[in-house]
Amino acid sequence: MGKELERMKSKDYDIYKSAILAANESKDKEALRQIQLQLIVRYGLDNDDVQRLLKLFRYNV
Numbered sequence: 001m002g003k004e005l006e007r008m009k010s011k012d013y014d015i016y017k018s019a020i021l022a023a024n025e026s027k028d029k030e031a032l033r034q035i036q037l038q039l040i041v042r043y044g045l046d047n048d049d050v051q052r053l054l055k056l057f058r059y060n061v
Contacts, residue, residue: 006042008049016053024058033061 016035023031036057039050 005044005047008043008047013049013053017056020053020056024056027059029059029061032057032059036061 016039019035020032023035036054039053043050
């Protein structure tokens, strides 16, 4: 079967949240795209934390 996805630690959530907010502030869509890709690959789209973080995106990437 597929590889087991990681569980997100609260420290990692805070780091991702800060990075997303900074990228939103600077209107850096490429950074947001990279963050989105990293979240999905590492944790999967079914992860509740990933879903909450993706809702913070100010821009579509």
